[in-house]
Amino acid sequence: MTSRASLATRRRETKRQPHPRVAVDAVLFTIEAGTLKTLLVKIKQGPFLGQWAFPGGLVQVGEPLDTAARRELYEKTGVQDLYLEQLYTFGEVHRDPAAHTVAVAYFALVPPGAHALTRGDKYAEIAWFPVSELPELAYDHNAMAITAHQRLQAKLSYTNIVYSLLPPEFTLGELQTIYEVILDKQFDRRNFRRKMLALGLLKPLRKMRRGAHRPAALFAFTRRSPMNVEVL
Amino acid sequence: MTSRASLATRRRETKRQPHPRVAVDAVLFTIEAGTLKTLLVKIKQGPFLGQWAFPGGLVQVGEPLDTAARRELYEKTGVQDLYLEQLYTFGEVHRDPAAHTVAVAYFALVPPGAHALTRGDKYAEIAWFPVSELPELAYDHNAMAITAHQRLQAKLSYTNIVYSLLPPEFTLGELQTIYEVILDKQFDRRNFRRKMLALGLLKPLRKMRRGAHRPAALFAFTRRSPMNVEVL
DNA sequence: GCAAAAGTGTTGAGATTACACCCATGC
């Protein structure tokens, strides 16, 4: 902590010393073309010039961490309403060669279509990369990517947050595809449908999606807020 | 992040601005007298004078976060070898009224008996409190306590980290008691034993614990390193 | 008519729960 009695001694020592800086980074996931993708920005300056990294920036005094994360994401993607949670805090001393910077990483999910908003106005290059083919990233962001991917897989298994990767209406097939892509695992269609419907998270709409083949029943989530459920 | 190209503009703005400070706090759990307890220190100075809080302190430049956490714990308890993992980062602006301080909270487990080392040499009061009867804590530490407790419960269910709350040799009854105390739930003794033995995490020692009643078989963990296992 | 995705039930295996009695010891 900070103004802690028992720490008076060390605090006095450190008071004049420089402190580590605080940054937030955001790992943004979406499903596009049947692939799990993540948003990267290209770095224009400094030791990592030309390398890709997750969007992020320094936290300002007086700014809450999640607000900083949300701001970052909005600036980069224009996406405002998304699922956002804290992922992990990376504090390795030399992760940023320029200065000791502690990075609080966030993890976010955006529904398909939000990509359209990815025109980086005043920003440099910005692009969605398949998670399975990430380039070498700046800082410790490859490790961050792995942590985020694992969290995503875990959360998909025991919460209902898939809803934030889907449009308001979707078919059971589309839902299943998302699970298969993220968990990298195939599911039996009959078992999958029975399980999902038994959970009561979905409500059937009286509509059909028409396409190249047999029309499929459309569903929506009964609740679009995070909750813990043993899904798979 | 920090020296990020696309952030050049804002970085320049913030460069001269003060940054939030970084602290680590540690929530330390143990089982004592059949109760789950956590370690608190009493604050001697500042706005929270006289209140209890989790041990913690500012991170120094050049110091990795987990090293800072370990240092804190060692200074306070003398415990060196314990299970330690990052819990969550608390970044609410006014959590420390003195200055915007981001706290990276850690969560640690110590085996019984380590309490003996809790003589706070140069430190003020230090004490183990039952988790169910925590006083009003300084900062946002009551919220931190809840987060830590939830994490402990979750981790106990899907990992083998109980080993770090137990001495090298223990009975199945002692193991079961820990689960019951932490998860606040009763288990059927026969089912519990069958499940635990089936997991293969334990090895029977050819020894007995003698006490007030019928001697109980002693067990040890086959592995004393963290791994994921669906325990209960 | 054919390719492609949607829809639908049943069965067996394994896991989980509930439950009751005898045993070894210290006092």
Next chain:
DNA sequence: GCATGGGTGTAATCTCAACACTTTTGC
């Protein structure tokens, strides 16, 4: 001898995994 915790087995239920054929549509 009695109070206390240790030790053991079985049956009923539930959950999960495996599995194949028919339907509807666009082309």
